[in-house]
Amino acid sequence: MHTRTLGQGLEVSAIGLGAMGMSMSYGPDxxxxxxxxxxxxxxxxxxxxxxxDTAEVYGPYDNEELVGEALEPIxxxxxxxxxxxxxxxxxxxxxxxSRPEQIRRVAEESLRRLRTDVIDLFYQHxxxxxxxxxxxxxxxxxxxxxxxxRHFGLSExxxxxxxxAHAVHPxxxxxxxxxxxxxxxxxxxxxxxxxxxxxxxxxxPLGKGxxxxxxxxxxxxxxxxxxATIPRFEADNIAAxxxxxxxxxxxxxxxxxxxxxxxxxxxLAQQPWIVPIPGTRRRERVDENAAATTVALSSVEVxxxxxxxxxxxxxxxxxxxxxxxxxxx
Numbered sequence: 001m002h003t004r005t006l007g008q009g010l011e012v013s014a015i016g017l018g019a020m021g022m023s024m025s026y027g028p029d030x031x032x033x034x035x036x037x038x039x040x041x042x043x044x045x046x047x048x049x050x051x052x053d054t055a056e057v058y059g060p061y062d063n064e065e066l067v068g069e070a071l072e073p074i075x076x077x078x079x080x081x082x083x084x085x086x087x088x089x090x091x092x093x094x095x096x097x098s099r100p101e102q103i104r105r106v107a108e109e110s111l112r113r114l115r116t117d118v119i120d121l122f123y124q125h126x127x128x129x130x131x132x133x134x135x136x137x138x139x140x141x142x143x144x145x146x147x148x149x150r151h152f153g154l155s156e157x158x159x160x161x162x163x164x165a166h167a168v169h170p171x172x173x174x175x176x177x178x179x180x181x182x183x184x185x186x187x188x189x190x191x192x193x194x195x196x197x198x199x200x201x202x203x204x205p206l207g208k209g210x211x212x213x214x215x216x217x218x219x220x221x222x223x224x225x226x227x228a229t230i231p232r233f234e235a236d237n238i239a240a241x242x243x244x245x246x247x248x249x250x251x252x253x254x255x256x257x258x259x260x261x262x263x264x265x266x267x268l269a270q271q272p273w274i275v276p277i278p279g280t281r282r283r284e285r286v287d288e289n290a291a292a293t294t295v296a297l298s299s300v301e302v303x304x305x306x307x308x309x310x311x312x313x314x315x316x317x318x319x320x321x322x323x324x325x326x327x328x329x
Contacts, residue, residue, distance in 0.1 A: 001048030001290055004275050006199025007172040010121065010151055012079050014268060014293050016051030017043045017286065018203055018279030023063040030281045037070040042283045044071070044078050047290040053175070053203070053277045055083035055125060056110055057093055064113035072115045081175070081201075082110050083155060085125035096326075098128035100139035107143055119143075123153035123175050127329035133161050137168035144169070153201075156327040159188040162198065171198050176327075178202035178274075180263050180305060181232075181244055181314045184328070194271070204318075205267050205276035206260050208233075232316035240315040244308055251305075257295050264292035266305045 001013045022036045030036055043049035054067045064082060071078050084106040087097035110119060122143065124136055143149040151172035154165060165171055174193055178185050179202060185193075193200050208227055221228040231237060248259045255262070260278070267276045278289045297305070317324055 001050075002293060003050070004199075004272060006151075006201070006273060006275065007197050008151055008170050010079065010172050010199070012051035012275055013049045013290075014275060015049060015264065015290050016053060016201070016275055016277035017049050017289075018277040019052055019054045019063055019067050020058045021279045022066060022281055023059045033066070036066055036281065039281060039283060039286065040067060040070040041074065043286045043290075044074050046283075047286050049286065049290060050077060051079045051081070051275060051277065053081045053201070054114075055123075056106055056113075057083070057086045057088060057125065060086075060088050060091060060093075061113060064110055068114035068116065075116060079120040080114060080116065081121035081123060081153065081173075082114065082119055083123040083125040083175075084110070085123075085128060085155075096126055096128040096130070098124055098131045098136045100135055103136065103139045104143070107148055111148065118147060119149045121151045121153050121172060122149045123155045123173075124157075125155050126326045127154070127157050127161055129329060133157075133165045134168050137165040137171075141169035156329075158328045159192040161329060162189070162192050162196070166196050166198070171196070173199040173201050173275075175201045175203060177204045177318060178267065179205045179207050180248065180266060181207050181241065181309055182318050183309055184318075190271070193273070199273040199275060200271070202267055202274065202276045203279075206263055206278050229320050230316070230318065231320065232314070232318055234316060237316035240313075243312045244314070247308060247312070248305075251301065255295065257292075258288060260288060261292040261295050262297075262305075264289060265295040265297050266302065268293065269297050269302045 003011050004014045005011050022030055040052050054063045056064055084103050085096055085098045086093045087095045122140055140152040152169050153173040153175055154171055155175040176185055227233040248262050252259045252262045264276055267274055280286055
């Protein structure tokens with residue numbers, strides 16, 4: 001596994017691991033906790049992954065505890081990213097909360113759950129319309145000065161918010177959805193990151209499983225699976241979007257790799273400061289995703305994939321109406 005550098009010189013593996021699904025969002029509880037603890041440990045020790053992503057709201061809280069337990073014995077070998085920014089009551093998100101006192105409180109609790117004395121990368125999970133981003137950046141900057149946080153990040157923020165935050169405290173990375181079928185960052189956010197020297201960390205780089213080519217569009221989703229709430233995964237839309245998967249599957253067959261590896265290789269080819277964080281509950285998927293770094297795409301293949309979404313079209317939004325209202329602020 002080779003490395004890449006995000007903003008502020010933060011070096012991480014070219015492919016990271018998103019831990020959210022080990023605790024929530026993709027159907028029934030994954031089951032055996034020891035097995036889930038083994039997944040991030042395997043990612044670091046066997047696949048060369050050095051970048052693990054979690055958040056207080058995943059669970060909530062359970063995911064940070066799982067990641068903390070998994071990585072405690074190998075803490076010096078890994079960069080841990082977590083997030084603040086939600087008001088959580090009775091185990092549910094009830095809105096955003098990025099007031100400075102809340103940021104400080106969440107940092108202390110995340111440090112405890114992660115079993116560490118410093119958070120490597122601390123993202124604001126969603127922009128809080130009630131708290132100026134300058135106050136948020138200032139609060140995280142104070143945590144950096146105190147040695148409790150190393151780097152500041154934003155998630156799903158718009159270009160102007162990124163600029164305002166960066167003017168107060170350097171932004172190391174933007175955590176936003178970006179994939180072959182989610183191209184939202186391209187018009188404004190990617191150029192802003194390039195200009196300011198900020199890395200991009202795409203979550204859902206495999207389209208929440210759709211880009212792997214293994215999702216059965218006729219099977220529906222289990223109770224608790226977040227995809228059941230997403231317009232893009234409604235039956236009519238997912239059937240229409242299969243055309244994109246078919247194109248990627250054909251290229252994968254020609255290159256003797258998997259569709260998911262093509263999707264990750266395309267992201268890696270976009271910019272040297274892009275580091276995807278595909279999520280999984282399975283060791284074999286960790287290995288498959290890590291091996292995407294060995295898939296070489298020609299300039300012709302990259303250009304063909306660049307235009308795939310616009311040629312074929314993508315049906316359905318990537319979030320429901322409430323979710324879409326919280327991105328790009």
